[in-house]
Amino acid sequence: MKLDYHMHFEYGSYDAAWAEGFFEAAGTRGLDEIGISEHTHTFKEFESLYYEDLVLDNSFIGAFQQKWLRRNKFKYTLDDYFSFMAKLKAKHQVKTGIEVCNFQDQEKVKEILAPYTFDYIIGSVHFLHGWAYDSSEIKAEWGRHSLHEIYDWYAEEVENICASGLYDVLGHPFNIRLFKFLPDFDVMPVLERVAKALKTAHMGIDINTGTFYRYPIAEISPYPDFLEIAAKYDLPVITSSDAHKPEDCGSYIDEAIAYAKSVGYTECLRFDKRRRTLVPVG
Secondary structure (H helix, E strand, C coil), X not given: CCEECCECCCCCCCCHHXXXXXXXXXXXXXXXXXXXXXXXXXXXXXXXXXXXXXXXXXXXXXXXXXXXXXXXXXXXXXXXXXXXXXXXXXXXXXXXXXXXXXXXXXXXXXXXXXXXXXXXXXXXCCCECCECCCCHHHHHHHHHCCHHHHHHHHHHXXXXXXHHCCCCEECCCCHHHCCCCCCCCCCHHHHHHHHHHHHHCCCEEEEECHHHHCCCCCCCECCHHHHHHHHHCCCCEEXXXXXXXXXXXXXXXXXXXXXXXXXXXXXXXXXXXXXXXXXXXX
16 A cells, blocks of 8 residues: 655645645555644644743744744644544545654643544654754754764654653654764664664654655655664554645655665555554555
């Protein structure tokens, strides 16, 4: 099956005519099924967690992140989301997912998610010590940290995600390469550390093309070294475009499928109400 389980409505609204573009693109690219995985910063229920975790002082990154939180964030509730998805499900084959940031208070996340029946839940590292490292506007912050530090922080955050027991998939693994800051040291211990945590948590990984067409690195996440380790640890996979616009739904999914197959994957995850099955990839 050709699946795309990672995409967002955040640049539009809960308008059926606008959302229809995702399904049109999915049809054009021959997808069998898509899943929407709204960011938690879409929802009012998560607002306090962002204010607890992010650097929001008068520093370079703090000033930017204060503005970021006021820009088109927290405009819906989870009830709004499920109501809108019910309308889409009446017409289309589509799954209801969510992409949750790496909040420190995972017990609060658990409380927020508990009343809702998601098809799958993606956990993603978006912040390192309160810094939104993937924001190009504050890219200069990279110069203040060693890559040894960055890779250790990243592994630590993945371990926290895994320890919560809340998630099905790690989103865009090792997208810390997105601005082409590449280590000149052996990262294999970090890759193994992350893979072991995912294996223990029974989580899969996201083969995500968003870093290929939206960021300077122009590579699918995870990069080959980690995908090979994921295959060694038998971590199951999803394929995704990380589309933020309708026309990007399914972008480079054929390439993601070929990439998965190149390291030996023949199956991918399919979800329904948190139940997972393995289906042929592609």
